[in-house]
Amino acid sequence: MIKFRDYLIIQYKRIFKLLPGIVAMILVIAALLGAAGIALMYSDAYKEEQQRYKLGVVGDTDDEMISLGVYMIGTLDESRYMIELVQFDDEEAARDAMRAAEVSAYIVITDEFSDALNAMTNDKKLKYYATSGQKGISNVMMDEIASIATNIIVYSETGICTVRQLMKEQGYDKAYRHEKIDELFMVYIASLMVRTNVAEITELGLSDGLSTPAYYFSGILAFFMMLLSFCAISFFLGQKNAQYKFMSAKGITAPYQIAGEYIPFLSINVLCTAITLGVIFTVMGMGIFSMEEFARGYVSDYIGFGIKLIPVCIMFSALGFMIFEILIGVINKILVAFMLYIGMGYVSGYFYPKTFFPGLVQRIGEIIPSGVAFRYIGQLLTRGHWGLSCLWMFGYTVVFLVVATALRQQKIR
């Protein structure tokens, strides 16, 4: 009677026949994700003033208060690291610049706003314009910038104007008022200068204590490992119901079939992950990019990290296996799997810090398999407690394989 071992061997033979195609797909995806990863890791280069958000300013900046505010935003405040103010003569020029992506948004300081400021009525708002296509980080950043500008220009200067007006109403003479207002200005500017020193920016990372490179490394690595099953899609192509029936009639029942196919599939995924990690760590060793989590540079750290990634491989392989067992047809398998992986990666924060999403989406993103894997990789990098995440992944793996077995049983019948 046929043994399980023979079925396993034949599936290994099969997958090794398909290996060149699988490796070619992996190389393409690894190259694309590598490029995307490097771009993400180095996208926070605003400190070097290479990627500041440009905010257009249109309108009456001759007012001494407003010009002071604009000057302070552009030169003194911490926001100067993120914002570059660009002055435009008219709104049309600002709009053209925004459409040409030369500025991210623009603020219009109307005459009414200046008048309201001087009259201390404070009932006119700045007009903030952004393109409707702006989503995500840029949009959030621009909202923040507008808020900073509004606070500094409106509230601070209104306070000084109020004092000036009060002094006038109380009958202080002009020379005395000017002297005191100048003193107040100096105190105000001094306090803003101090504000620059109040906060020292230390980058603690984007999530769970990870540095920014480690965060994106985790995201890209998890996404890559998820896509590995997609690369081996050729292993799942073709109508094989007759094969499943034949095997079952010969004693290789559904659970044995699943095990006999899953193990070679997993082996290839583990092998490809190991090779890819080898390349990544070699690149890190050459100093092309670095992460403080691997700052010690011990080979044992790299090897330990690689070995501990095996549970992720096991879970993602089981997920891929189940998806390909559910779906019928080449186009279906490719399209649905890819869209599902992109969606899962997105809500789990692989590409954007997940804090940008609403609370419910964040929670979902954390508990789905992609989120659990992401958290687990993060815990490995920060040397945190990864036991619970590992248990979650084990649970998911069991569920995926049980579902795949049930589906196979259904096909056999």
Added chain:
Amino acid sequence: MIEIKNINKSYGKHKVLKGLDFTVEPGEIVGILGENGSGKSTLLTILAGLQHPNSGFFNIDGKDLLKNTKLRNELVSYVPQETPLITELTAWDNLRMWYPVDKLKKELEGGFLAMLGINQFIKVPVNQMSGGMKKRLTIGCAINSNPKLLLLDEPTAALDLVCKERIYTYFEQFKRQGGSLIIATHEVQEIELCDKCFILKEGVLSPYKYDGDIPHLIGRL
């Protein structure tokens, strides 16, 4: 002797097989005729152990094969209509899964596998084979355990005459050695090959003697 008794099978409220009874003697070919969807394949998959009947018995020499899975896997082989082969691999690789190397070489030199002509394309990958080659290879894989009963679901559908003839020759040889065959078929040549035939209609099996009158056969289906 092979006994099939009171086999019933329903999918929900739909009764596909209603108390099927028949026997197959050693060295006998039994044909199951019927329209598409009449339940022929369902019957074969039940006998192959792929599905459970709602009730019934399937015995060979008094041994209950519906309960004894291991024995059934040895005594009964099933050849599905579509190819069950692993298409990326060669004929040798596919056969190697079912045969020890020594037995495989022996069979290819002068046994049943040689009779099926498999030795002529032993190194050819399945995805480069013709339909006839695939069918012969499938039968070759199926008979590895020297089964007493071979279940074949439309074994020569869409094959050329030469290939059909080769397979029929093998059936005759299998018969002569005491093996039995149950064939679900639409092919007149296969019907002629059968020692007895049954028509499966609306879940009920009734004996049919083919006398070359095709219009009459069509009328019965």
